[in-house]
Amino acid sequence: MAPNKLNSSSGNSSVHGSQSDNGFISSFSLFPEKAVQELLQSPVQGSDDHLIEFSEALRTVAKALRRVAEGKASAQAEAAEWKRKFELERARNLQFDSTEKSSLENQADLGDVRINNPANHPPLSKKANERFERCCSSNGICSHEVLRDGKSDSDSKMVRKASFKLSWYCKGEQSDQHKHDVVSFEKGNITTAERSSKQISLKWESSPQTVLILTKPNSASVQILCVEMVRWLRQQKKLNIYVEPRVRVDLLTESSYFNFVETWNDDKEVLALHTKVDLVITLGGDGTVLWAASMFKGPVPPIVPFSLGSLGFMTPFYSEHYKECLDSILKGPISIALRHRLQCHVIRDAAKNEYEAEEPILVLNEVTIDRGISSFLTNLECYCDNSFVTCVQGDGLILSTTSGSTAYSLAAGGSMVHPQVPGILFTPICPHSLSFRPLILPEHVTLRVQVPFNSRSPAWASFDGKDRKQLEPGDALVCSMAPWPVPTACLVDSTNDFLRSIHEGLHWNLRKTQSFDGPRES
Ligand SMILES: NC(=O)c1ccc[n+]([C@@H]2O[C@H](COP(=O)([O-])OP(=O)(O)OC[C@H]3O[C@@H](n4cnc5c(N)ncnc54)[C@H](O)[C@@H]3O)[C@@H](O)[C@H]2O)c1
Numbered sequence: 001m002a003p004n005k006l007n008s009s010s011g012n013s014s015v016h017g018s019q020s021d022n023g024f025i026s027s028f029s030l031f032p033e034k035a036v037q038e039l040l041q042s043p044v045q046g047s048d049d050h051l052i053e054f055s056e057a058l059r060t061v062a063k064a065l066r067r068v069a070e071g072k073a074s075a076q077a078e079a080a081e082w083k084r085k086f087e088l089e090r091a092r093n094l095q096f097d098s099t100e101k102s103s104l105e106n107q108a109d110l111g112d113v114r115i116n117n118p119a120n121h122p123p124l125s126k127k128a129n130e131r132f133e134r135c136c137s138s139n140g141i142c143s144h145e146v147l148r149d150g151k152s153d154s155d156s157k158m159v160r161k162a163s164f165k166l167s168w169y170c171k172g173e174q175s176d177q178h179k180h181d182v183v184s185f186e187k188g189n190i191t192t193a194e195r196s197s198k199q200i201s202l203k204w205e206s207s208p209q210t211v212l213i214l215t216k217p218n219s220a221s222v223q224i225l226c227v228e229m230v231r232w233l234r235q236q237k238k239l240n241i242y243v244e245p246r247v248r249v250d251l252l253t254e255s256s257y258f259n260f261v262e263t264w265n266d267d268k269e270v271l272a273l274h275t276k277v278d279l280v281i282t283l284g285g286d287g288t289v290l291w292a293a294s295m296f297k298g299p300v301p302p303i304v305p306f307s308l309g310s311l312g313f314m315t316p317f318y319s320e321h322y323k324e325c326l327d328s329i330l331k332g333p334i335s336i337a338l339r340h341r342l343q344c345h346v347i348r349d350a351a352k353n354e355y356e357a358e359e360p361i362l363v364l365n366e367v368t369i370d371r372g373i374s375s376f377l378t379n380l381e382c383y384c385d386n387s388f389v390t391c392v393q394g395d396g397l398i399l400s401t402t403s404g405s406t407a408y409s410l411a412a413g414g415s416m417v418h419p420q421v422p423g424i425l426f427t428p429i430c431p432h433s434l435s436f437r438p439l440i441l442p443e444h445v446t447l448r449v450q451v452p453f454n455s456r457s458p459a460w461a462s463f464d465g466k467d468r469k470q471l472e473p474g475d476a477l478v479c480s481m482a483p484w485p486v487p488t489a490c491l492v493d494s495t496n497d498f499l500r501s502i503h504e505g506l507h508w509n510l511r512k513t514q515s516f517d518g519p520r521e522s
């Protein structure tokens, strides 16, 4: 194991003494074992049996304490995993509830009248159940109509969120099958039943009515495009438009015509945005897509990212052609990439129990745990589910999504991974070890990064390059895949867009072709 080699090559005599029972070196050296070794090797060693006994006792206590700390770490990781499963289940149930609601309403032909209290709902009838099976289980996933707070719009009509259907494409063929099993055991043969990653297609079942436009701040070109786009979407497409409060002020400064543009007043309203908005348009670079994703702490509406930045890995749409692009997106179908996000919990040692954990933070690119302004090496203990992974000694660690694999993780030596590959990248930053290669772990794991109690300095976590949080010794960051991915519209499809971005954005493997004339294999 990497830390083993590093320790032994640096001549650390405590290696064997601190090897734990499950075979890894823990850095929970709460007792200075080096000092104990020195005592053992000193001239007093032979003469003072008590001292030897005392040092043995110290070592036993150190081992016991280490086991307790490891036990606590694994219990916390398990609790986080249960919490994640619970949240996943709750999200599924909520989705199921809204399906149930719309099925019942359709059956009773209630038109626009909605029952707001799910508790009033009778259990699903057999017919509704069959309908749910037909609609969601075998024909892709349907979105469900959501009312806008029960309020009416300016024309005093109820505004519904547009509904859509998702289906999968594999090798150019459409498949409506929504199969849960990845492996089939039919007739005793083990075969792969479904590929986990396919091109997803979104088809509107009712027309989108509300868009949210998010813009990169302090950019004149973005501001000009925003004014034009809002006018066009309203006049030509009759859409309701939401913008950020600062953008609404800008638009009203431009002209009082933009009075129809809506915004929000507080964070509570931001949390409800996903129930009102059919489509999010971003005008900026990758940072604006990250910003858009960070606004949605739960489900995210499809995002159409227009490129007005320098690199644009996640922004395939050309702003010059916005009318044609939006025309075709509003009609559908749209190829979309479902970009996974990571859900991060900071767990403070000072917290009395797991439920005092801070609000989870969702990241689209990565969470980074680094040394911040400290000049000391970071010392981070990493666990994957209940297994010890390694101890990171270096500048830090990046836990990245596959979408983020072309960002900071790439700069730190991680692989570039297609965004539809389900996985978590584990990439060290400047590790002080010759053998620390980056890893890619499966998407179902829970990772835990612990700042050990004996760390010389605190560590710092940052989320998509923002919101730095200090992690004191004893604090931990627990991270797993979030149940709410970010659906981004593709220009062609997720593979074509990914390859185009690494070619155009990074000039990947660009080399002059060798000329034909010259020596040949005879
Ligand atoms: N050494 C590095 O490469 C480094 C250092 C710090 C942060 N970052 C990245 O910057 C991101 C924040 O982006 P920002 O725009 O808010 O900050 P920013 O304005 O500092 O831009 C960072 C750069 O990273 C690019 N980028 C962002 N996400 C990308 C992705 N998924 N694939 C390819 N390139 C991507 C952006 O286009 C931009 O050029 C962080 O999530 C982190 O990944 C990279």
Ligand SMILES: Nc1ncnc2c1ncn2[C@@H]1O[C@H](COP(=O)(O)OP(=O)(O)OP(=O)(O)O)[C@@H](O)[C@H]1O
Pocket: 214, 215, 216, 217, 244, 284, 285, 286, 287, 288, 289, 290, 291, 308, 309, 310, 311, 312
């Ligand atoms: N709507 C927004 N509100 C506040 N900050 C934003 C918003 N959109 C983007 N930002 C921030 O502005 C910064 C720059 O955004 P972005 O990356 O989109 O533009 P860029 O730097 O010009 O693009 P590129 O990185 O491709 O050169 C990012 O740090 C991002 O978080």
